[in-house]
Amino acid sequence: MNLEDYRNEIDRIDGELLSLLEERMRAVSGIVQIKKEAGLAILDKDREKAVFEKLEKQLGDSDFKDSILRTFEDILKQSRQYQEAKLEN
16 A cells, blocks of 8 residues: 555545544433433543443554553543533533
């Protein structure tokens, strides 16, 4: 493969990631509504710990571990910020 082939592959993958991230945020929207009604806190440290433990077990290539886990840290941070904004409304 050449540079353009790899870039095209990345563009295709980015499209899939975008779709999956939108799907994930729709699920977050449902969760924030439940938390709002139940008076639950946004941050659930036990849940986040379990998420990262599961991700580490599922990770296929340990060479990417740090980068991928940092990406998921950002995803969870953005999810919390979205929930906080929704709770303010």
